Amino acid sequence: MEQKYDIAQVLAWYIDSGVDTTCGDVCCLKNQNTPTPKPEMPSIKNRPAVTNLSQTTNEACKNARDLCLKANSLSELRSMVENFEGCSLKLTAKSTVFGAGNEQADIMLIGEAPGADEDRLGSPFVGKSGHLLDKILNCISVKREDVYITNILPWRPPGNRTPTDAEIAVCLPFLRRQIELVKPKILLLLGASAANAVLDNNEPISRLRGRWLEYTTSSKETILTLATFHPAFLLRNSAQKAKTWADFLRVLKKLKEN
Template identity: 55%
Template structure:
């Protein structure tokens, strides 16, 4: 029998660390800095615009300096210094693309083509949604994890398995709910999304909720609740109390904030709180069906 050496154990731990951090597939011999590539493209575009403005400005100046010709007006195009695209511009673009989506399929296409969020360049997949888009209940988490990124579906890892058991306890399954995330791309190493990344992605999830038009919205975890309910309160204060999500068109949807399944895996004693929250959801769905 061959026993693993100390060196072998260290290698396994290192590979496990890389997998947890998101480094789970070697595509090239050397690492690729996606952020540097994105910045290089932005810088190249700015330099091209500056070069074109300079060329036009020099041509106009030469024309105006010809003998016998008086300068009638300032050059129509003046040289401009390169300016970094602000996050506000990406938020505005996301809002424009979201508003232009008349269906969920169109929204998915616009999100797949959107390049205003850096998370897209480090993720493997666009994790759009799972389940039935015509369901009465929609659940929204924060962002995909490693398993979700690999499969392109939300809540398919351990937290997803727990969510499936919770849904089954109130008589629901994946075909009777609609599931999505505020952030559709996995943050590297499962880190917390930045406020800028959340704001850039916000128009997409808000439009997704509006198009799905569920009767009840369930926010899973604090970040989802804070984003969709426009609040700064913690999830332990919010959970168990009905709130309202208001869409861009003014549609009001009852929302139940509850704990994220990943949090429940780390804190099993708090499953009783989530159970109470989902019983409230079950009762609300029943009352809506009877009305």
């Protein structure tokens, strides 16, 4: 015979007995002392290994140098840079911005790093700085198509921050190989970062600009080199445009002499 229960009486009995939930297969009693589980301590063997940053940078630099030795053309070098995984900047950049222009140019211009516009379009000097550079070149009767333009870094640093020494060191072999493949008569370094990286010094651009220097390739060939202000700097400091104009005229004069 089936028994019928008064639901209200059953619930009242549960409450009197200390039951505080109707969920689950096991009764939970208010007065029952349930031991608090001890927190599980993470196993030491599961902790990630600490990466030696300097060692990683050194390995990346070596990998970059080894790759560059295999590049016999700018197109081969471009492909190597696009597939290179040794620089963290590539993870945050939208594009790999390789050099562009005349691959047999007499003049090679080198800037610091791609900006937001360059990163978006994948070409060097296409933003406001690039437009100013085009105007300066036009004033000395030189077209962008006549020169080769690149940067010391092929990837944009997040927020246009200044690149670190490690980032520059990893990318520098690719730049040096570009110089060797283009074989320009004159290098024009735009800004302190480019000048310091290429010439391997820490002098301020105000002291470097305006005087002829020399860059030595891995094959011991020397290239006439001149440093000047970066177009981005000129957009903020128009008073320095006259000095930059004079530097570009020096390049044109030297090119005609040679």
